[in-house]
Amino acid sequence: VTEQELSDLMAAYQQGDIGAFEGLYRSLRPRLQGYLSMLARSSSQADDLLQETFLQLHRSRRTYLPGRPVVPWVFAIARHVHLMDLRKRARLRRREIVSDDPAPEMPVPPEAEGLADRERLQRALGQLPADQIEAVTLHHVWGFTFQEIGATLGIRAVTAKVRAFRGMRRLKEILGAGL
Amino acid sequence: LDDHDLLTRLKSEIAPDLATVQPLPAPGLRALWLLAAWVVLAGGLFMVLGSRQDVEVLGPWRSVGFSLVEVAFCLGLFRIGLRFSIPAMAGSLSTALVWVAGALLVHIVVNWATLERSALSPPAGHEWRTALACLSAITLLSLAPLALGFVLLSRGLLTRLLPVIVLTGVASGLAAESLWRLHCPYSNWSHVLLSHSGALVVPVLVASAAAMWVRHRR
Numbered sequence: 001v002t003e004q005e006l007s008d009l010m011a012a013y014q015q016g017d018i019g020a021f022e023g024l025y026r027s028l029r030p031r032l033q034g035y036l037s038m039l040a041r042s043s044s045q046a047d048d049l050l051q052e053t054f055l056q057l058h059r060s061r062r063t064y065l066p067g068r069p070v071v072p073w074v075f076a077i078a079r080h081v082h083l084m085d086l087r088k089r090a091r092l093r094r095r096e097i098v099s100d101d102p103a104p105e106m107p108v109p110p111e112a113e114g115l116a117d118r119e120r121l122q123r124a125l126g127q128l129p130a131d132q133i134e135a136v137t138l139h140h141v142w143g144f145t146f147q148e149i150g151a152t153l154g155i156r157a158v159t160a161k162v163r164a165f166r167g168m169r170r171l172k173e174i175l176g177a178g179l
Numbered sequence: 180l181d182d183h184d185l186l187t188r189l190k191s192e193i194a195p196d197l198a199t200v201q202p203l204p205a206p207g208l209r210a211l212w213l214l215a216a217w218v219v220l221a222g223g224l225f226m227v228l229g230s231r232q233d234v235e236v237l238g239p240w241r242s243v244g245f246s247l248v249e250v251a252f253c254l255g256l257f258r259i260g261l262r263f264s265i266p267a268m269a270g271s272l273s274t275a276l277v278w279v280a281g282a283l284l285v286h287i288v289v290n291w292a293t294l295e296r297s298a299l300s301p302p303a304g305h306e307w308r309t310a311l312a313c314l315s316a317i318t319l320l321s322l323a324p325l326a327l328g329f330v331l332l333s334r335g336l337l338t339r340l341l342p343v344i345v346l347t348g349v350a351s352g353l354a355a356e357s358l359w360r361l362h363c364p365y366s367n368w369s370h371v372l373l374s375h376s377g378a379l380v381v382p383v384l385v386a387s388a389a390a391m392w393v394r395h396r397r
Binding site: 015029047051055058061064065066080150151152 | 182185186188189190192193194196197198199200201202203205263264265266267268269270271272273274334335336338339
């Protein structure tokens with residue numbers, strides 16, 4: 001689905017078209033699921049966050065300004081939902097509760113796929129700082145421009161670029177050191 | 180939940196509230212509400228209190244023009260603050276900081292340019308009372324743009340509270356100060372520092388308290 005099609009779906013959704021919501025859900029769910037799994041490091045938690053993200057998207061649908069890219073807007077909402085959830089958990093002192101479900105697989109940048117086997121790649125990705133892995137995944141896996149990453153994360157495009165670059169360099173270093 | 184179940188559940192949750200919504204206007208347009216409020220307040224203030232007594236000494240630029248410069252910066256601050264209430268439109272923290280620093284600089288320059296220029300001074304022995312009166316008046320005036328800011332922000336989604344508080348608080352304080360300097364004729368440094376500059380801090384504190392309340396409710 002192209003960005004223009006998503007933008008049209010959003011416009012229809014703002015007009016009250018539930019079919020447009022369905023279209024948005026089908027187009028965005030896989031990427032959102034991956035993003036939230038990466039942020040939460042838990043599949044079950046990511047499922048809850050996914051549901052809450054779509055509900056928040058509904059409540060905030062007036063904040064989508066026609067003509068602007070849809071995907072960064074949705075990802076920014078997902079990130080906000082994740083941060084709210086973190087804050088809520090901290091407040092309720094639930095941090096100690098460790099989820100039983102295994103950590104989900106993190107999306108692997110295509111540039112790194114050939115560098116090691118699946119297990120080592122996952123271990124290496126797990127060693128990256130959270131801000132770097134977020135920038136690496138958004139850029140190298142889902143194809144966000146640095147401008148879009150900056151908009152999603154509330155940072156400057158150049159900062160996003162630096163984080164993605166350092167993340168990839170670090171990933172290669174980790175994999176290279178273990179070779 | 181599988182894909183189909185989740186979609187069904189989401190659809191059933193949103194179906195009762197699927198009315199048509201108008202997208203929010205661009206932040207720059209919405210910030211113009213501040214200008215409208217400022218014009219109304221300035222008109223009201225002029226009718227009730229008249230213009231500042233030393234307007235002939237200062238001339239139109241220093242007495243009115245500087246206020247317009249300040250309010251122009253307030254519009255910029257308001258606009259940036261409103262951008263923070265639109266997902267994926269918020270700038271970086273450094274952008275917010277640059278705007279706040281710029282606004283403070285404008286405030287300093289404007290007050291520096293009029294410092295000790297007025298022939299009028301607060302009544303002897305009543306300096307503190309006069310300073311407190313001005314501080315209270317500016318604080319009171321700042322509540323109007325602050326309330327307007329909250330209303331406008333509440334229609335968006337506040338993804339980053341801290342920069343929004345600072346931007347809206349400083350913008351409200353500066354807008355109120357720019358209004359009050361249309362009337363207040365005292366330009367001695369102690370009065371300016373305590374009442375006029377000090378009044379920039381109060382709306383930030385009020386906004387912080389409101390933000391903490393909002394966060395607690397979430």
